[in-house]
Amino acid sequence: MNAILWEILEQNLTVAEKEWLQEKDATRPMELMTAFVAAPRYLSKQIVQPDVSHALELAQQLPGFSVMGWSLVRLSRVWLLTCLDTTDREAYVRHLETLFDTAEMNELVALYSALPLLAYPEQWLFRATEAVRSNMGVVFDALALQNPYPARYFTDLAWNQLVLKTIFNDKPIHLIVGLDERANEKLARTLSDFAHERWAAGRSVAPEVWRLVSKFLDEALLEDIKYLFNSGSQHDREAAALTCFQAEYPPAHALLAKYPELEKSVQHKKLSWADLEFNDLNTYVSKP
């Protein structure tokens, strides 16, 4: 990974910036750590544009990992972290803990972006859950969205908390890596409770969250889907149709059959979850 990241960097760095990074002695952790902190003093924050081949290579080596939308500083910082010598576990962990403990906001973003690339991945589990607890939106996003670490290493309990908090904060769950693979019954039931609270408050629920419920539909959860079919929002009705269509629970198919137009759209793939993937949610505004 270190090599690919450097290739992407090389295509985006100026000569002076490249020199500044190259002169860091990778055998001296303090030098790398200092460079990690000082990076914005020497590198621009322009957005990195990886070419298609590099983007594909990244996705192959580490599915779900992407540097799209990263600044040059963020990518350089992550690259610097991948230069740290990992042979002495105790020293390696100590260096990273120091960086975490004294990090400012953008450093935290880089640290959490780098989690899937770090050695001793299970070592960072507690740190990772701390990002889910963070109220700094950008820090939360760096771990929760477009980052393969949580799907690989989180327990169900931690995973469900991450998904719920993403939903709670009106952030787009379709950017969570491993969303469908990690769907579980406990999460589906919690989502149902969550939806009931929202509805009681006259608020709405992002329609795409119901994709997490399909596999676990039963009598009780189907009541929520009926509620959605009766909603005034077209997006809610579409979400209901998609949820039923993907379910293995026969009564869900019978329910969908009552809405032939929607049924046709999902059968003919004219409607998919992608149509309900919104990035500008505002579910807290009460409905009249």
Next chain:
Amino acid sequence: MCQNHNTVEKYPSHFEDSGEVMTHRDLAWDDYREAIRGMRFFDPHVHMTSRTTDDYQAMYDAGIVALIEPAFWLGQPRTGLATFKDYFSSLVGWERFRSSQFGIKHYCTIGLNSREANNEPLAEQVMEILPLFLYKEGVVGVGEIGFDDQTPAEEKYYRAQLELAKAAQLPVQVHTPHRDKKQGTERSMAIALEHGLDPSWVIIDHNNEETVQSVLDQGFYAAFTIYPFTKMGNERMVKVLEKYGPERIMINCAADWGISDPLALPKTAALMKMRGIPDEAIRLVTYQNAIDAFGKSGQIDVADFENGLAVDQSQKFNGNTILRGGQQPRVAKDSLVIN
């Protein structure tokens, strides 16, 4: 000299050109606001950690686009290193993020404040962690440091931090004492010069009519804090500007956990405008001079805020801003109903 101060504070309407002065006292802030429509402000000293979200929204509405939060005393002494570390972390972390949610660019200065320099065992430990924070992105100086009681310990750590500033190539934000101010200010400047600092890299804060001349004469920046009762009033500030002009002068509010006013800067700008101070001079003392002084850190890019807080492209997905945490929604404050 003290009598002069009292005269100014107690009887402002007795000033020579007080013909108009009387009327402004009857004006509400909403009336002032028109005078500064379209102006942008940079407040180089405000302790947002102690302020509410209402303050952030009011500051944004009044035209404040960026601010500096100096590290200072929290109202009671800290008992351990960890609380210092967490405080410094919050200045470059949570508070920075909180501010961005209200559309205001947040910078900070990091330092061991003068009061807590007196706890020497703790001060020693704080000195050790300061370099970890001084090199952070958005740290625009060492501050606020200087004298409070003017004890030997305060002097020791003031000197040590001047050396840190030199090493990190950062400006210095110097707090001047409430008591024995004139002597304390002179002493602060003499020590900075003794350590070889370029006075144009040093911002002497909390000036008044008695200190400003010497500060400017020696080439330092002179900051004035508009803070009710204990520091400058803004009518006095206008007088100072009329006398000294705008060069190397900057205004701040230093709002904190005391009775203070986070809108002191825009209010003072409005007053200056009404008193006929030229727009360019107002711009210098409420915006540009602070940027010039603290910008020597290399950490201020005006493109980040000059047209409102620019959306950091790296914090966006697919062209929308919600993932920055978004801008905080507005609540209808006058409404009885809370949704």
